Amino acid sequence: MPEGPEGDRWVGHTANLASTRPNFTQQARSTAFLDTATGMLVYRDQATRLDLASASAGDILQAVFHTVPEGVERIYITAGDPWHRDVGRYPFLRDAVAAWLNAPTEGWRTDTGRGKDRMAGHFVHARHPVGRYQREGADQHVEIRSVGEWFDPDGADPTTIRDAFVLLWKALRAHWPDAVIMGSPSQTGRDLWTRTIPARGQFSEGYPVLSEELRGLLHATAGQGRTELITPPDVPEQLPALVEYDRTFAYAKHTWKSPVGAPRRITAATFASWSEKEQTKALFGCGHWQVRVTVPDGWNHVGILPAPAPGERAWHYPRTPGTTFTTWAGGPEVYTALSNPLAPWKVEILDGLLWDDGKPLDDWSKKLKEAWASLSAQADLHGDPTHRQAAHLASRAVRSLLLYGIGSFAQRPRTVTGTTPRTAERDIPADAEIIGFDDDHVTWQRPTGFSRDPNAHPEWAATIWSGARAALLSMRMRDDNTHVGALHAPPGTVVAFRTDAIYLTASQNWPYHGQPGEYLYKGHLAGPLPAPTTEDELLALRDAGRHAFHRTRTGGDA
Structure with missing residues (x-):
């Protein structure tokens, strides 16, 4: 930060920009759920098996709208990852995804947007892209999205996933009578937060947004979750075990x-x-x-x-x-x-x-924690195993609402992604970076800086992330009169950190009561085993440890 008047100018707010309580009701979107591996489509209480041909975006749109009413505005892909169908032809996943999104779709074109909550254009993401399409000559819009934005489906069929979204909606409606599930957890989480902005009192006029300079400083200097792999000689070449502890609903502990x-x-x-x-x-x-x-x-x-x-x-x-x-x-x-x-x-x-x-997030977080607790109880206690699975997925969706809602407050500088026909390459912006191409299109991206986002509060995200990173190291459990975290394990036993999780070479006697922020004993793989030296090796051991731990606890196959 500069000294003198220039630095003083940084320490303020952006003029005429604040988070305010909305005066409108969010519009619900008619939604269908599609497994592109099996062709199973679920819309409301009807399930139909579709012939998706090559599972291109055009094939999906044609098959879905041949079967269900034209009012469907969102299609969640529950399995199949059709945007990865041609990965062998491209050097990077993003290239394959961009080609899938931009392939010809007869009767449809890329959506140009409408309404306050409607975004235009495709969103190119390696694993969870968003395709936005508009029917030629008609005011009909549809999104194709991955349900993986919300939770790992873990093999659930489209009917169970639809039931999970119904349970999520009901749990949210218990706290927000006007709750609407939007396309992504970050959109939904932040929309729900705006509906907790006080109508009276100190911040009834809204929460002012920091100066662009301070937002830039926080963006550059406030990291998110801790991700670190500790390798030999700081840990043994052969680990006696790999034990996973994962903080339950961790960020909810740091919003008070x-x-x-x-x-x-x-x-x-x-x-x-x-x-x-x-x-x-x-x-x-x-x-x-x-x-x-x-x-x-x-x-x-x-x-x-x-x-x-x-x-x-x-x-x-x-x-x-x-x-x-x-x-x-x-x-x-x-x-x-x-x-x-x-x-x-x-x-x-x-x-x-x-x-x-202050407590700008406290009411929002408490409501989400209550929704999460209700769904978690159903996942543990309901007599119907299918309902239990749906409730578990819904509870994971609530976690995503808080996790990605907090992330959206950080408001990273915007990067616009676009595609241009090869015949019009001269129209590509001069400051754009080419990120992929095929015979017909060039895919590019360019930074556009910070937008005038009324809900940009990187100071909130930075505070929560710092508290969560500190709790990975040391956290007091008042009711148990003890401390937990990496610094309370012996030196040389910490193998890795991954956002909310710690990986150790030995189990710890850390109490767990199922409350947000506590350390859940989640995986145990007995050694000796080679210390991981890459993230892929760590994740493979983690998955094996979870499977082995589950078998030990249940006495059978995972």
Whole structure:
């Protein structure tokens, strides 16, 4: 942040831009569910088997609209991943997906958009793309989407998945009478949040959006979940076991307090002038701090604070004794570095932003937690196994509403993806990057910066992510009077972190009551086994560990 008046200008809000409570009811979309592997289509209470030919977008649209009313506006693909059908012809998945989305669709064209909640154009994503189409000469629009945006279907048939969405809708309606399930969990989660903005009181006029400069600073300096693989010699070449602990509904644990209003800039001199009590209070508050950090002598455990990885757009966690680095971090992580159970790190505050504490997400999060608890209870206790499976999927969808809703507050700089016919390559924007092509089309993308999004609040996402990363290291369970997390496992036993999960070489006696944020013992693979050196190797061991653990607990096949 620059010094003087220029830096002072950063510490404010964008003029005439705030999150406000909507004064309209969201429009529901008529939805069908399609398994392109089997051709099974479920629409309302009817199931039909379709002939999808080659399962191109055109084949799907023709088959679906030959069978169901023209009012269908959303088709969820539950299995089959048709956009991957020609992966062997392309060097990257995105190229295959772009070609599938842009293949000719007789009678349909790429949607140009309509209405406030209707996005235009296809969304190219390697695994969960969105195809948006409009019928030629008619005001008829339809999306083809992956249900994997919401949850892993785990082999469920389209009828069970439709039932899961019905259960999700009913659980949400218990808390939001006007709840509507939109196309993605991020859209739906954020829409539901806007309907919890208070109609009276301090923020009845809305939550102002930070300046573009501060949003850019937070985008560049506030990472998301911790993903780290620790390899030999920091762990044994042969692991005695691989044990997985996964935090249940983790982010819901960190939404009770969030920053509100315009932040104060806290300089190094100001922080140093405070008493220890004032400094501790600031680090417990809603802040984002630039710090110079030194790993203490004799340190033999995992790193605590994230640092920009040299030459990469990523984060790493320095842990070599004596290493000094400069980074930005949230208060929970800085406080963990100073007060961890092993040895305090040297942390010097260089600069910072400190907000007032507020509860802009608390009501939203409480309602989602209650919906999740209700669906989880059904998944555990209902007598019908099909209903249990649908309720389990619905509970996972609630998790996605919160997880991706929080992610949407971060408002990354926008990147527009487009396709242009090879015959019109001169029309490709000059600042675009070519990301794929075939004989007929060129696929490109270009950055467009930050939009005037009234619901952009990266300060909320950054606070939650920092709290979640700190809880991976150390978290107090008040009712059990104990601490859990990676720093409470012996040195050399932590193999990996993956957002909400820790992978260890031995099981821990950590209590679990099924509450948000607690560590669920989820997988155990007995060793000796080779320490993973790549993410793919870790995931293969994780899946084997889950399968083995399930068999041990059930006494049979998973």
